[in-house]
Amino acid sequence: xxxxxxxxxxxxxxxxxxxxxxxxxxxxxxxxxxxxxxxxxxxxxxxxxxxxxxxxxxxxxxxxxxxxxxxxxxxxxxxxxxxxxxxxxxxxxxxxxxxxxxxxxxxxxxxxxxxxxxxxxxxxxxxxxxxxxxxxxxxxxxxxxxxxxxxxxxxxxxxxxxxxxxxxxxxxxxxxxx
Ligand SMILES: Cc1cc2nc3c(=O)[nH]c(=O)nc-3n(C[C@H](O)[C@H](O)[C@H](O)COP(=O)(O)O)c2cc1C
Numbered sequence: 001x002x003x004x005x006x007x008x009x010x011x012x013x014x015x016x017x018x019x020x021x022x023x024x025x026x027x028x029x030x031x032x033x034x035x036x037x038x039x040x041x042x043x044x045x046x047x048x049x050x051x052x053x054x055x056x057x058x059x060x061x062x063x064x065x066x067x068x069x070x071x072x073x074x075x076x077x078x079x080x081x082x083x084x085x086x087x088x089x090x091x092x093x094x095x096x097x098x099x100x101x102x103x104x105x106x107x108x109x110x111x112x113x114x115x116x117x118x119x120x121x122x123x124x125x126x127x128x129x130x131x132x133x134x135x136x137x138x139x140x141x142x143x144x145x146x147x148x149x150x151x152x153x154x155x156x157x158x159x160x161x162x163x164x165x166x167x168x169x170x171x172x173x174x175x176x177x178x
Pocket of ligand 1: 008009010011012013014015054055056057058059060086087088089090122123124125131134135136138139
């Protein structure tokens, strides 16, 4: 199975997730090309499976991933696709379901796509990082919420679960063949 993975990232965290997904899909006997949505993207025609994912900021995928979906929606409807996101929402109670609804199913509906799988993953936040004026407000409010649930907010918090990401990629490799 020829696989294309397109990812959108603002601070680099989703790039590592895309890489991990790619490794697992390769290990399942497929070929994989991983491309940052900001770069020139290959034509989707020759791929059997297209995996698309993004980090979330202010409730949104990156603009380049959405542009990719818009430009390729018609072709993607005839292919196997899988969507994933890296976000903070999953940390909340019921967050995985909410992430599936708000950040995955809604995007799939917008482009009238029916991905074989949705992956809701965590990400990273540097509570002392510089994210601009609006970003800092978000990080400040997250910091308070995270502190309340016992997270050490004095340092960068990496809540990407590599075992979950690998398990999901294994499932995608199987589901895309059925
Ligand atoms: C400024 C800022 C805004 C964010 N906004 C959201 C958000 O609206 N919803 C959410 O679930 N996570 C949000 N997050 C968490 C990110 O989605 C998470 O850090 C993710 O790993 C970022 O991926 P990237 O580095 O690949 O862009 C935000 C993080 C930052 C720093």
